[in-house]
Amino acid sequence: xxxxxxxxxxxxxxxxxxxxxxxxxxxxxxxxxxxxxxxxxxxxxxxxxxxxxxxxxxxxxxxxxxxxxxxxxxxxxxxxxxxxxxxxxxxxxxxxxxxxxxxxxxxxxxxxxxxxxxxxxxxxxxxxxxxxxxxxxxxxxxxxxxxxxxxxxxxxxxxxxxxxxxxxxxxxxxxxxxxxxxxxxxxxxxxxxxxxxxxxxxxxxxxxxxxxxxxxxxxxxxxxxxxxxxxxxxxxxxxxxxxxxxxxxxxxxxxxxxxxxxxxxxxxxxxxxxxxxxxxxxxxxxxxxxxxxxxxxxxxxxxxxxxxxxxxxxxxxxxxxxxxxxxxxxxxxxxxxxxxxxxxxxxxxxxxxxxxxxxxxxxxxxxxxxxxxxxxxxxxxxxxxxxxxxxxxxxxxxxxxx
Amino acid sequence: xxxxxxxxxxxxxxxxxxxxxxxxxxxxxxxxxxxxxxxxxxxxxxxxxxxxxxxxxxxxxxxxxxxxxxxxxxxxxxxxxxxxxxxxxxxxxxxxxxxxxxxxxxxxxxxxxxxxxxxxxxxxxxxxxxxxxxxxxxxxxxxxxxxxxxxxxxxxxxxxxxxxxxxxxxxxxxxxxxxxxxxxxxxxxxxxxxxxxxxxxxxxxxxxxxxxxxxxxxxxxxxxxxxxxxxxxxxxxxxxxxxxxxxxxxxxxxxxxxxxxxxxxxxxxxxxxxxxxxxxxxxxxxxxxxxxxxxxxxxxxxxxxxxxxxxxxxxxxxxxxxxxxxxxxxxxxxxxxxxxxxxxxxxxxxxxxxxxxxxxxxxxxxxxxxxxxxxxxxxxxxxxxxxxxxxxxxxxxxxxxx
Numbered sequence: 001x002x003x004x005x006x007x008x009x010x011x012x013x014x015x016x017x018x019x020x021x022x023x024x025x026x027x028x029x030x031x032x033x034x035x036x037x038x039x040x041x042x043x044x045x046x047x048x049x050x051x052x053x054x055x056x057x058x059x060x061x062x063x064x065x066x067x068x069x070x071x072x073x074x075x076x077x078x079x080x081x082x083x084x085x086x087x088x089x090x091x092x093x094x095x096x097x098x099x100x101x102x103x104x105x106x107x108x109x110x111x112x113x114x115x116x117x118x119x120x121x122x123x124x125x126x127x128x129x130x131x132x133x134x135x136x137x138x139x140x141x142x143x144x145x146x147x148x149x150x151x152x153x154x155x156x157x158x159x160x161x162x163x164x165x166x167x168x169x170x171x172x173x174x175x176x177x178x179x180x181x182x183x184x185x186x187x188x189x190x191x192x193x194x195x196x197x198x199x200x201x202x203x204x205x206x207x208x209x210x211x212x213x214x215x216x217x218x219x220x221x222x223x224x225x226x227x228x229x230x231x232x233x234x235x236x237x238x239x240x241x242x243x244x245x246x247x248x249x250x251x252x253x254x255x256x257x258x259x260x261x262x263x264x265x266x267x268x269x270x271x272x273x274x275x276x277x278x279x280x281x282x283x284x285x286x287x288x289x290x291x292x293x294x295x296x297x298x299x300x301x302x303x304x305x306x307x308x309x310x311x312x313x314x315x316x317x318x319x320x321x322x323x324x325x326x327x328x329x330x331x332x333x334x335x336x337x338x339x340x341x342x343x344x345x346x347x348x349x350x351x352x353x354x355x356x357x358x359x360x361x362x363x364x365x366x367x368x369x370x371x372x373x374x375x376x377x378x379x380x381x382x383x384x385x386x387x388x389x390x391x392x393x394x395x396x397x398x399x400x401x402x
Numbered sequence: 403x404x405x406x407x408x409x410x411x412x413x414x415x416x417x418x419x420x421x422x423x424x425x426x427x428x429x430x431x432x433x434x435x436x437x438x439x440x441x442x443x444x445x446x447x448x449x450x451x452x453x454x455x456x457x458x459x460x461x462x463x464x465x466x467x468x469x470x471x472x473x474x475x476x477x478x479x480x481x482x483x484x485x486x487x488x489x490x491x492x493x494x495x496x497x498x499x500x501x502x503x504x505x506x507x508x509x510x511x512x513x514x515x516x517x518x519x520x521x522x523x524x525x526x527x528x529x530x531x532x533x534x535x536x537x538x539x540x541x542x543x544x545x546x547x548x549x550x551x552x553x554x555x556x557x558x559x560x561x562x563x564x565x566x567x568x569x570x571x572x573x574x575x576x577x578x579x580x581x582x583x584x585x586x587x588x589x590x591x592x593x594x595x596x597x598x599x600x601x602x603x604x605x606x607x608x609x610x611x612x613x614x615x616x617x618x619x620x621x622x623x624x625x626x627x628x629x630x631x632x633x634x635x636x637x638x639x640x641x642x643x644x645x646x647x648x649x650x651x652x653x654x655x656x657x658x659x660x661x662x663x664x665x666x667x668x669x670x671x672x673x674x675x676x677x678x679x680x681x682x683x684x685x686x687x688x689x690x691x692x693x694x695x696x697x698x699x700x701x702x703x704x705x706x707x708x709x710x711x712x713x714x715x716x717x718x719x720x721x722x723x724x725x726x727x728x729x730x731x732x733x734x735x736x737x738x739x740x741x742x743x744x745x746x747x748x749x750x751x752x753x754x755x756x757x758x759x760x761x762x763x764x765x766x767x768x769x770x771x772x773x774x775x776x777x778x779x780x781x782x783x784x785x786x787x788x789x790x791x792x793x794x795x796x797x798x799x800x801x802x803x804x
Contacts, residue, residue: 019527023518038595041497043468044625046459048488051628053503054621057448066445079568079616080532084487086450087620095443101455117426125421127702127747130482130733166481193440214481216618218489219456223446226453300529331532333735345529 019297058087059154067095070137072158075304076289081132081331081339083161085216090223091137091159093258094194097243101227106211110186110248113178120227124213126168131210131233133337134306136160136279138236138263138383144370145379149401153289156401157389160306162339163224165231166214170247171206179206179249187254188230191243198239199253199275200232208233211244233337234308235277236383238263268378281307281367282386283315283342283359294397296350301328302343307361311335314360315342321354321390322369328357353393354402421699460489461556469497472539474560477706478691483534483733483741485563487618492625493539493561495660496596499645503629508613512588512650515580522629526615528570533612533635535739536708538562538681540638540665540785546772547781551803555691558803559791562684562708564741565626567633568616572649573608581608581651589656590632593645600641601655601677602634610635613646635739636710637679638785640665670780683709683769684788685717685744685761696799698752703730704745709763713737716762717744723756723792730759755795756804 058071070091073083083089090096101120109115140159143150150156179202186205190196200209210231213220220226225242232240238258253259253275265273283305288294301319305312311334316325331341342357359367370387377384390402460473472493475485485491492498503522511517542561545552552558581604588607592598602611612633615622622628627644634642640660655661655677667675685707690696703721707714713736718727733743744759761769772789779786792804 019524023520023524040469040595041494041499042624043497044460044462044471044473044492044494046462046473048460048490048492048623048625050487051621051624052500053629056620058446058450060446060448067442069446071446071448078619079530080566080619082484082566082619084618084620085452088450090446090450092443092446095445097443098454122421122425125700125702127745128481128704129745130743164482164484193442216486217480217482217484218458218486219453221450222444222453223450227455298527300527302530333737335735341532343529343531 056087058089059158068093070159072154073161074154075158075160075284075286076153076291078286078304081162081304081341082216083163085163085221085224088161088163088221088224089137089159091237092192092223093196094192096223097192098222099191099227099243104191104227104245106228106244107246108173108177110250111180111183112174112249113180116177120213123168123211123228126172128166128168129210130164130166130214132162132164132335133231133233134160134162134339135237135240136306138238138279141385142382144385144387144389145381151401152291153284153286156290157284159237163215164217165210165212167210167212167231170209170211170230173211174206174249182251183249185250185253187248187250187256188239188241188244189246190241191245196241196258197254197256198241199256199259200239202249204232204235234279236263236279239277263383265377265383266380268380276384279308280384280386281305281309281312281359281361281365283357283367284389285317285355285357285391288355288393288399289391290399290401292399294348294393294399296348296397299346299348300343301346301355302341303357305340305342305357305359306338307359307365308337309365310337310362312340312359313362315340316358317344318356319346319353322356325358348393350395352395354390355393356388356390358388458489460491461560470495472561474556475563476556477560477562477686477688478555478693480688480706483564483706483743484618485565487565487623487626490563490565490623490626491539491561493639494594494625495598496594498625499594500624501593501629501645506593506629506647508630508646509648510575510579512652513582513585514576514651515582518579522615525570525613525630528574530568530570531612532566532568532616534564534566534737535633535635536562536564536741537639537642538708540640540681543787544784546787546789546791547783553803554693555686555688558692559686561639565617566619567612567614569612569614569633572611572613572632575613576608576651584653585651587652587655589650589652589658590641590643590646591648592643593647598643598660599656599658600643601658601661602641604651606634606637636681638665638681641679665785667779667785668782670782678786681710682786682788683707683711683714683761683763683767685759685769686791687719687757687759687793690757690795690801691793692801692803694801696750696795696801698750698799701748701750702745703748703757704743705759707742707744707759707761708740709761709767710739711767712739712764714742714761715764717742718760719746720758721748721755724758727760750795752797754797756792757795758790758792760790
């Protein structure tokens with residue numbers, strides 16, 4: 001189904017035929033396109049910005065309440081595994097507070113021997129660590145549960161992003177303060193006006209949870225929790241509490257509004273799954289995807305895969321509606337609980353095609369078809385849809401949600 | 403010399419005594435610092451920006467010619483291994499051109515069977531790859547050759563940054579166009595007004611050199627070569643030609659101005675080393691460093707190490723002027739030709755101290771002392787200073803260049 005240009009064994013007919021385009025050839029050096037002219041360019045500057053020719057934005061659906069809303073990452077244009085901080089998805093419940101880090105405090109109390117209030121300066125003096133990991137809202141891809149699918153990868157799946165985070169392991173803080181016998185959970189509370197509150201099992205808090213102040217080499221962005229947030233690798237976005245102000249160690253979950261009336265999965269029998277915090281393995285073809293238009297000839301199929309359970313070990317791609325599957329190449333380094341970029345060379349013959357990807361993680365979990373997911377979970381949930389996503393290529397190269 | 407809080411074996415006296423600060427303790431939940439108030443926060447927005455409380459900038463020394471100048475990354479405030487694109491160092495020779503990607507072309511010609519002009523669209527259709535790697539100007543740390551050292555890590559060593567780059571392997575392009583017998587080098591030329599030209603050995607071009615359009619998940623920044631640049635992992639910054647418009651395959655180096663009158667290393671005997679393109683292993687303590695002021699008690703020493711020859715395998719730190727050395731922890735993942743973050747817990751007793759780091763790479767190369775470097779190279783060069791850098795901590799916690 002595909003030929004890999006990377007073998008380098010084929011020659012000119014590779015690029016020319018593969019692109020299906022008439023590349024401009026020349027025997028001598030002709031004047032080449034010279035978009036810059038010879039005028040002296042712009043000077044160095046203290047803080048950069050992107051080119052005016054680049055206009056990608058987060059997508060914001062119509063709303064009367066932009067403070068309690070979301071914006072979505074343009075995954076269809078993503079390259080590599082990182083999301084630029086300016087394009088990291090947002091999901092707020094009472095808007096983005098403006099917090100002076102010199103005034104911010106973190107209280108850690110409850111079932112600990114030495115309840116403590118930390119300043120930012122005190123937290124930053126502790127031993128720190130960095131980690132690249134994804135963040136995904138559990139409501140991502142929720143339109144896939146119903147029959148009103150979005151049009152683009154961004155609109156459907158754009159509540160997922162990946163950054164390098166830097167901060168102090170929460171285990172270090174909790175162990176130093178002395179966790180008491182019988183403690184099983186904790187509550188994390190944000191400094192946003194709604195005081196977002198979520199419960200987290202103590203085992204996860206002591207495993208790989210971080211209290212972070214850094215994102216992609218600089219301070220957290222305001223909409224990502226500046227100056228302090230929780231990063232709970234692999235767990236649904238909402239428990240990665242932003243603008244973190246308080247951690248209370250408890251003997252059970254707090255049963256806050258956002259883990260009872262929201263962020264639960266309503267099952268076909270009318271019961272609700274609660275505390276389904278782990279994000280299951282998921283993958284997505286980002287190019288070509290909804291809204292793209294491709295040309296006959298070579299086309300690199302590329303996308304992203306991730307899992308809350310560790311590393312992605314395999315991504316398969318089908319271009320014929322799931323009849324045959326080919327292993328995609330995984331871009332190194334493949335990091336635990338991070339976006340993994342996959343790529344597969346393909347030659348589009350101009351006919352109709354159905355593109356989809358299916359990932360497997362290190363636990364052996366395989367991303368399910370949407371049908372398999374619905375058979376178990378029904379269609380009442382708003383959360384945790386990780387079903388295989390199909391893009392349809394029509395005869396003129398247009399790509400749409402299948 | 404140090405105790406590692408990460409062991410988690412010590413308790414409260416760890417954090418409190420280590421910080422040397424009176425942390426605020428409380429038996430019940432008191433009102434905590436509440437910097438945000440309860441007013442509804444800001445709405446979602448289409449493209450983010452950093453907090454107004456964050457004011458880090460690239461450093462620009464005084465100049466009458468800001469178009470042919472440099473700006474430097476604030477390494478003393480860096481976290482993790484990535485540099486935000488807005489703070490990536492710059493070094494321009496005729497300013498930053500404004501290039502419309504729809505008009506931009508890349509000509510590949512010379513000793514190839516099929517000279518070709520590529521549009522951006524054509525290049526982006528080719529099989530691509532991503533890689534996190536550092537970029538360092540060979541003139542970085544040049545003040546260390548003389549007796550007028552800079553004051554901060556940024557001023558002295560800030561011509562080094564690290565990004566995730568995405569593009570097509572140059573080997574793929576060259577192999578497809580058919581490299582002719584006898585070809586040994588190539589010339590890369592930029593579309594900046596000065597038409598920056600640098601020669602590159604063909605072996606390196608066919609090894610891991612990339613023609614990139616992506617940086618940190620989005621398009622290249624203008625000052626990093628938008629829309630297209632060369633990334634030559636591990637080689638001095640100047641050959642990573644920005645605004646790439648032309649590649650000519652040749653049988654020898656072109657001997658351009660920037661590889662004859664500049665970017666050579668003048669040796670004590672009056673000869674000059676030429677084409678010293680590989681960046682040797684180097685490390686640097688970024689915190690604490692020049693301009694910082696520390697307090698007695700726990701202090702995490704952290705910094706960055708990198709080498710053009712592959713992976714960093716070891717970083718040692720001394721706090722007593724080089725008498726004793728301790729192995730620092732290397733932050734995973736340790737990637738080839740990328741920044742590697744190192745960390746070492748330390749307890750500052752309030753006395754004078756001399757801090758320095760020494761790295762080793764996978765070839766066994768050990769970062770030299772400045773004295774060892776000068777003994778071989780003299781002090782006439784402006785380039786390739788990778789000597790061990792010493793920070794002096796005085797009795798009141800101030801940190802200066804030693």
